[in-house]
Amino acid sequence: MKNVMGIIHHKKDEDAFRELTKHRCIAAIPFGGKYRLVDFPLSNMTNAGISNVGIITSLKLRSLLGHLGTGKEWGLDRKHDGLFILPAASEKNKRWLDLEDIYANQDYIVNSNQEYVLLSGSNIVCNIDLRKVFAYHCEKKADLTIIYGEGYKFLPQDVARGVYLKKGVNGRITAVSIGTPVENGVVCMDMYLFKKSFLLQLLQECSDLGKCDFISEVLPLKLKEMKIYGYAHEGYLGIVNSWQSLYKHQMDLLNPKVWQELFFAKGLIHTKLKDGPPARYCEKSEVHNVFASPGCLIEGKVENSILFRKVIIGRGAVVRNSILMPRVEIEENVTLDGVILDKSVRVKKGAQLISSDENPVIIEKNIVIGGGL
Amino acid sequence: MKRKECIAMLLAGGQGSRLRVLTKNLAKPAVPFGGKYRIIDFSMSNCINSGIDTVGVLTQYKPQVLNAYIGEGSAWDLQCYSRDGGVTILPPYVSEDGGEWYLGTAHSIYQNLEFIDKYNPKYVLIISGDHVYKMDYSLMLKEHKAKNADVTISVVEVDWEEAPRFGIMNTDENGRINEFKEKPAHPQSNLASMGVYIFNWSSLKEYLEKDVADNNSAHDFGKDIIPLMLREKQKLYAYRFQGYWRDVGTVESYWEASMDVIDDHDFLNYFDNNWNIFSAPVLQPPHYIAAGAKVDRALISDGCWIDGEVEHSIVFPAVLVGKNAKIKDSIIMAGAQIGQGARIEKAIIGENAVIGKNSFIGSEEITVIEDDQKLKENSQIGCMLNLNKVEKKKAEEIKELLG
Numbered sequence: 001m002k003n004v005m006g007i008i009h010h011k012k013d014e015d016a017f018r019e020l021t022k023h024r025c026i027a028a029i030p031f032g033g034k035y036r037l038v039d040f041p042l043s044n045m046t047n048a049g050i051s052n053v054g055i056i057t058s059l060k061l062r063s064l065l066g067h068l069g070t071g072k073e074w075g076l077d078r079k080h081d082g083l084f085i086l087p088a089a090s091e092k093n094k095r096w097l098d099l100e101d102i103y104a105n106q107d108y109i110v111n112s113n114q115e116y117v118l119l120s121g122s123n124i125v126c127n128i129d130l131r132k133v134f135a136y137h138c139e140k141k142a143d144l145t146i147i148y149g150e151g152y153k154f155l156p157q158d159v160a161r162g163v164y165l166k167k168g169v170n171g172r173i174t175a176v177s178i179g180t181p182v183e184n185g186v187v188c189m190d191m192y193l194f195k196k197s198f199l200l201q202l203l204q205e206c207s208d209l210g211k212c213d214f215i216s217e218v219l220p221l222k223l224k225e226m227k228i229y230g231y232a233h234e235g236y237l238g239i240v241n242s243w244q245s246l247y248k249h250q251m252d253l254l255n256p257k258v259w260q261e262l263f264f265a266k267g268l269i270h271t272k273l274k275d276g277p278p279a280r281y282c283e284k285s286e287v288h289n290v291f292a293s294p295g296c297l298i299e300g301k302v303e304n305s306i307l308f309r310k311v312i313i314g315r316g317a318v319v320r321n322s323i324l325m326p327r328v329e330i331e332e333n334v335t336l337d338g339v340i341l342d343k344s345v346r347v348k349k350g351a352q353l354i355s356s357d358e359n360p361v362i363i364e365k366n367i368v369i370g371g372g373l
Numbered sequence: 374m375k376r377k378e379c380i381a382m383l384l385a386g387g388q389g390s391r392l393r394v395l396t397k398n399l400a401k402p403a404v405p406f407g408g409k410y411r412i413i414d415f416s417m418s419n420c421i422n423s424g425i426d427t428v429g430v431l432t433q434y435k436p437q438v439l440n441a442y443i444g445e446g447s448a449w450d451l452q453c454y455s456r457d458g459g460v461t462i463l464p465p466y467v468s469e470d471g472g473e474w475y476l477g478t479a480h481s482i483y484q485n486l487e488f489i490d491k492y493n494p495k496y497v498l499i500i501s502g503d504h505v506y507k508m509d510y511s512l513m514l515k516e517h518k519a520k521n522a523d524v525t526i527s528v529v530e531v532d533w534e535e536a537p538r539f540g541i542m543n544t545d546e547n548g549r550i551n552e553f554k555e556k557p558a559h560p561q562s563n564l565a566s567m568g569v570y571i572f573n574w575s576s577l578k579e580y581l582e583k584d585v586a587d588n589n590s591a592h593d594f595g596k597d598i599i600p601l602m603l604r605e606k607q608k609l610y611a612y613r614f615q616g617y618w619r620d621v622g623t624v625e626s627y628w629e630a631s632m633d634v635i636d637d638h639d640f641l642n643y644f645d646n647n648w649n650i651f652s653a654p655v656l657q658p659p660h661y662i663a664a665g666a667k668v669d670r671a672l673i674s675d676g677c678w679i680d681g682e683v684e685h686s687i688v689f690p691a692v693l694v695g696k697n698a699k700i701k702d703s704i705i706m707a708g709a710q711i712g713q714g715a716r717i718e719k720a721i722i723g724e725n726a727v728i729g730k731n732s733f734i735g736s737e738e739i740t741v742i743e744d745d746q747k748l749k750e751n752s753q754i755g756c757m758l759n760l761n762k763v764e765k766k767k768a769e770e771i772k773e774l775l776g
Contacts, residue, residue, distance in 0.1 A: 034659055277409065289663060
């Protein structure tokens with residue numbers, strides 16, 4: 001895979017994540033106790049031996065930059081190649097995959113030594129062996145290989161943002177549709193492999209003809225004239241398109257099979273490593289079906305939940321079906337059910353926060369809840 | 374090279390044979406502790422937290438794991454490639470005149486005179502990598518300077534019954550040491566040496582040169598250098614350390630210190646940002662506590678899968694605990710697998726050991742299972758295996774007591 005470079009493109013539909021993207025880009029949304037969304041595509045690339053990765057990001061990049069650092073955790077702190085942070089051409093628009101963003105960084109692509117490009121979205125939670133995709137791509141002599149998931153069901157509110165594919169014989173992709181489910185639920189995983197020359201040609205057309213969205217404007221036109229193949233990803237897949245699916249896919253981690261598959265099966269998912277003692281469970285703590293991280297201090301009761309680093313659960317508190325991000329503090333006798341608390345939220349003594357339907361309640365970073373006026 | 378006021382020399386070459394199989398494959402400072410640390414993390418973190426940015430680590434006994442763990446020193450922000458200082462690993466070496474193993478603690482420092490001279494420090498802090506404690510060396514250095522001492526030795530009060538196990542200092546009312554006794558039968562004081570010394574480099578160098586010429590010397594700080602300096606009326610002062618300090622040199626003290634860490638919520642407190650204990654983190658996903666699991670007073674690390682009961686124990690990363698397994702008062706090292714229905718009590722289970730289903734491990738004494746041991750189903754291991762008939766009956770009773 002030395003001959004492949006990676007590009008992680010900038011997802012622009014930040015509004016779908018409400019308060020969670022107020023201070024961060026989608027790539028930097030915390031996920032699964034100690035990760036951020038970008039860890040999955042990035043680790044998949046570096047686990048396959050890709051050593052040159054560009055990440056396109058918007059201006060809300062502080063948490064992303066802090067997380068990526070020099071790229072050391074992914075082995076990207078290198079003399080040759082390594083990690084490159086690339087600016088997006090525009091902050092927000094309706095495009096699924098904005099070629100203008102890539103066009104703006106054309107020099108980086110031209111100057112890279114690799115012959116192939118793996119382009120990926122930042123919101124795809126999976127553990128995939130990209131070496132197999134590359135072998136498939138070469139075997140088929142494809143112009144473009146799109147990685148897809150089969151039998152995938154979007155949440156109702158995510159369907160409109162879903163990109164579906166139609167498979168023909170021999171694995172060729174024959175049609176692409178947006179927002180209309182197809183039989184067998186073949187969904188585009190927003191991961192593409194092609195030759196650099198192919199990408200540069202697309203970028204030229206994008207600039208000449210003004211066709212800037214790869215999914216809605218370019219791909220449908222290319223299906224006939226080019227050899228576009230699909231590669232089926234087997235194993236867990238989470239396409240995180242909204243705050244609802246963010247909640248759902250994290251809750252999926254409580255399934256032992258998913259835990260095993262996502263974190264151990266093909267390669268470890270790398271992330272920024274931090275110091276901190278093991279989680280401490282105190283006397284009278286009751287914990288069932290919980291995914292917990294270092295530095296947590298648990299004195300109360302926790303069920304069916306994800307605890308990020310340094311979360312404190314006070315005595316007599318009951319936490320169910322919730323996701324608590326780093327440094328959340330739950331004081332004594334608090335009751336929580338179905339909530340996502342962003343970083344450093346504090347819930348004061350005796351407060352209750354219970355979701356009334358299947359959707360979680362989201363509380364923005366640093367908010368203090370309860371305790372009267 | 375920029376002159377340093379004080380550099381640290383960390384003695385990490387000891388075998389630590391009293392830790393039995395825990396040091397079979399690695400040096401004592403590299404022994405894992407507290408769920409995600411190694412013992413050396415405490416001394417290394419104390420150095421950087423005290424503002425000492427140059428540390429020489431003297432290694433000799435089975436250093437591979439330790440060397441790999443220290444790496445470039447970035448876990449403690451002591452990068453070896455930083456322009457001045459950082460961590461340097463110092464193994465014994467040969468030169469034009471031949472070479473030899475480190476014959477004792479003092480000799481190991483003597484062999485590295487050139488390394489220390491390179492920094493030309495005013496003071497040298499000598500510490501070892503086998504104690505669990507949080508200490509601000511800068512306060513000790515301040516007192517060393519204030520008293521205009523030749524040597525300052527950090528001491529801690531120990532129980533009088535324990536005192537005969539330690540090197541004991543007798544001091545006058547100003548804290549000046551007038552006598553040093555290694556493991557005295559009838560101690561006159563309960564101030565034990567913590568193995569933390571501050572020397573003035575110029576005088577230490579002189580004494581090291583004197584010591585190396587003495588064929589009767591064991592070349593040890595406690596046995597030779599300190600007594601010699603006392604005889605020659607040098608100014609040796611005791612610095613009283615207040616706080617938790619444990620020598621974890623035996624299986625028993627290692628186990629007790631581990632249990633202390635479970636009970637004392639403040640010692641390994643992540644929320645204490647003033648004195649973090651740093652370590653080289655391992656990449657593992659968060660741990661999972663299954664619906665049927667029970668966890669009571671325990672430290673659990675990343676990557677674990679807990680489906681059984683864990684009580685008053687420390688669990689290192691990537692440990693699997695099967696359904697209905699029960700672990701009590703124990704330390705489970707990284708990567709170990711505890712089969713369904715197994716019972717483990719008062720034991721230390723080595724790295725990557727596999728304990729078969731329904732096995733029974735434990736007795737009144739601490740049981741240690743070696744790294745990579747594979748125990749079949751229904752294995753029974755404990756001190757009771759070596760007992761005679763009368764004692765076996767007693768052991769059966771213990772077994773019943775344990776359920």
